Amino acid sequence: MIAVKSRLDTWLGRFTMYRLILWVLGILAAYSMILNVLGWLTFGLPQMLVHLMLCVGLTYASSRLLALVFRTRPHSESSLITGLLLYFLFWPSFAATDIAGVALACVLASVSKYALAFRGRHIFNPAAAGAFITGLTGLNIATWWAATPAMLWLLVPGVLAVLYRTRKMLMAAVFLVVATGIVFTELLGRGMTVGQALWQPLAQRPLLFFVGFMLTEPLTLPPRRWQQLGLAAVVGVVFAVPYNLGFVANSPELALLLGNLLAFFLGQRGRVELTFKGSRQLTPDSRELRFEPKRPVRFAAGQFMELNLPHRRSDGKGRRRVFSITSAPGAPEVTFGVGTAGPLSAAKKALLSLEPGDKVTATSVGGDFLLPRDPGRPVLLIAAGIGVTPFLSHLASESRPRDIVLLYLAESRDELAACGQLEASGARVIARLADGSTPPAFMHDAGTGRIDARRLGELVPDIPEREVYVSGSPASVDSLRAAARGAGARKVRVDSFAGY
Template sequence: MSRVDDLLGRVTTYRTVSAALGVVLAAALVLSLSGSVHVEPVALAVSVVVAVAVTLLVSLACGALWRVPVHRESSVITGLLLALLLRPSTAPLDLAVLAAAAAAAGASKFVLAVRSRHVLNPAAAGALAVGLVGVPFGAVPATWWVATPALLPVVAVAALAVVVRTRRGLLVGTYLVVAGGVVSVRLVGLGLAVPDALWTSLASYPLVLAAAFMLTEPLTLPPRRRQQLAEAALVGALTVTPFTLGPVWSSPELALVVGNVLAFALGQRRAVRLTVVGHRDVTPAVREVAFAPERALRFRPGQWIELHVPHAGVDRRGTRRVFSVASPPGHVDGVVVAYRLTPAPSSFKRTLTSLPQGVVVRATSVGGDFLLPRRADVPLLLVAGGIGITPFVSQLAALARAGERRDVVLLLLLGPGDEPPYADVLTASAARVVVVAPTPPAVLPEGWEHRAAPLLEDAVLREGVPDAHRRLAYVSGPPRMVVHARRTLRRAGVRRIRTDAFAGY
């Protein structure tokens, strides 16, 4: 799985989603030619063009009107989803309905938004809008035609790629268990055998697509895991529970919109404007940027923030990136993020590195569950790989500011010749720090220890932290390092492990 993480980590989440949807549509086109999928090939091609073009054009027009940057790839994803939801056709009325859904979806990011953050999943909003408004006039609502046994293998593989890239397996699994369970129970009650009921729930209902490609839409999720799982269960149940309330009837798009409204009520209800106040090199390989938020930013130590930095010459990594906040709440420098400098940085990193003071960027979401326990008597083992130290810096700095002393051992994994980042913060925290690196750093702060190893090995853990088995462990860093460290901790008898991997960081 670490090799898959490395492969997917080379592209952004948005690029992964758009590529996965493209594969599904390409498979549908091929299967339509053989008659395995009952849509017209020409109609499918025309529908994709109309859905993507209208969504993108309306988004660009709204962006110009509202004077805000437009995330074009997000608009492309919305158009591709709508092409999978509304049945392909070349009939003028059907194309008009599709165009209306695409226009509603593109506009919803701006009209149904609060301080630059959209509230509803755009594709769900567009599909729901044409269903509510167009059906009385003869329009065909969203049929989710992609939910067919012939396409399920392709949809499942594409969904798996998205789930691995977004690390939303538990969220998607919760939705599928609840929705699939409700459908299966109902089908068994109608006389189907249990295996047939389970197969039908996955092959003939749009559960996999809705869960992996729409429920996981990042800007419309609650900030905390337990909130996300509660939303997934609710949306899953609503998706497959038949009901009619006047002009409103049960549908996957309605269930998603209800979940979006709930998530908005629970989360950061606005996009945050951040003004660049300074840069500094933490080490020769680590760069830090400090921002002053326009309004107080609510977050807890260990959580992440997603930055949106539009720029020219955008490469495949895109214009949005997630960073762990490296500063504690209420820090004098505002909100601080850090990242590793590489010989061939992405266009995002190049732009972020060169932003002058006074430039304003947006934080589109804040969240995460990589939080220390509230109880101060729980012994902790923190394992950081390189830039994975940033959430621990926020946490340890917050503890030091509060005057709270905890039993903390920090294992800091460094590459050859790397300097330990944030040595001042780590020293001030009074945590016991063990540096794991092939060679000792040029400067090893007083009281720190060094263990010679390229990775976290069994002997290093056994000798450096002999009581690891009684500690609550946190692991943060690149996916491959996190997987290896987790296995090493398991072998040492550590049973409570929480991880925070920086996929494609």
């Protein structure tokens, strides 16, 4: 199972989140037209084709036009995703008012990224904002027709792929349990059977489409997992409980917008602007880059930041990348550890080619790879290669003594990063170097053998008393997590670098 999971992680890691969602939505759009030809949908193929071209074309065009007006670089994948979402939200039709309503929703979705924003960061999901405001005008109302039983054959695997890739399975489960439970109870009260009351919310209401492509959008989520789970529960209630306030009634788009507003107040409000100051070599295959933020950045040791890295020659891997922060919270500069071994994506090439004074922006800060609040709680940190980067922030931020053991796996002595910082931290450091080279004197040499459960138990006999943190590539993390579990670890947190 570990090998299968590693292969799946590696394959999905080749897609950025935006590219994966774009592919899944594109396939679903094609599938919907096949269903229409087969008679499972009754919109009419000409209506569906025109509707698709209107949604995608107008959203894309308005997004690029607004980018010119505001002198920013448009995010093409984002605008295409918004257009495809609107394709599934509004009913395909040739009626003049319906077409006008869809066109308005497309333009409003693009405008919302600039008009409903704070310090360069949009607050609301663009597709939901465009659909909701259009509904207030009376021109058209979102019907969320993707919630059709025939769509489930591809919708379910598509949603699962997206949720697995973005690591939002638990958040989605909380939303589905809350929303489905409320609707299920309501339908039972109306006289439906148990089977009907379960089938109807999942097959004929847009819960799956909503949670897979809209609720879990990273830019409109709070930074911590417990906050995301709480948000999922709140949105699930607002989504499922019927209400009518006169000018608005319950709808998926309104539930999402309320959730977006709540998330805005929980996270880093506004875009983070960073000025590049310089870099230093960590190892032959990694560098540490230093940035000065325009405003103080709120983060905790072990969290990540997503950088927006526009570049002219796209390689299809997107322009946003997640990097672990290596500096301590409150430091005047924010630093990142970046792997430089090839092949490099176009976005990473753009990052590594920065000159002092160049500016970049960060779109989000988040993550739950945090040490226990109780400094008396002993921990074991296991780093595979570049996976040491979040631990550098942990060690830099520890103001009170903590019992820390760091197991560092690297190819050679040259690939050990920040040895001076590791020695000064006071942590007990164990190095396993694959080429058999000798680690620095302050490190314990673990030899060249594979780190399995038995070997890990020998190196850290008190592992059952320690909280374990594992960081590295997906394959390394899966193997080392299994080893930690086998050695008796009760709690294992992971932070895998999946090529996001």
